[in-house]
Amino acid sequence: MSEFQQSMEEIQKIDQYLDKGYKINDVYENLSGMFVEFAQQEEVAVLQILTADARKYFAAKLQEQTSLQ
Template sequence: MSEYQEYRLEREQIDFLLERGYRITRVSENLSGAFLDFELIEGTKQEWKQLNIKTPEGRKYFSTLLFRKLN
């Protein structure tokens, strides 16, 4: 898979979770990429998901989303 295709897949996964109501609760970065922890709270039900973002473009994408949310 090309790096662009990998980035598109990462972006689609992030967007899918955010559209479903998940929110990013933790970012853990290392030399291999970043791990994003997502949490969904619906009433008394809680769900967690984790994505491993490996591409530089994917890391830029979620960083941009976080900065937009802060402003």
């Protein structure tokens, strides 16, 4: 799979969580990439983001969420 396709899939996953009403609750980065914690009421899900383009996209979504708060 090309890196572009991989990033599109990761972006799609980010959108899926947000479309379902999840909020970005926490994020941490390490040698393996970025780990984003999505939360909705009691439910928590962690998504590992590997690609650079998806990590950029995530930051834009976090900006959107922050500006709405």
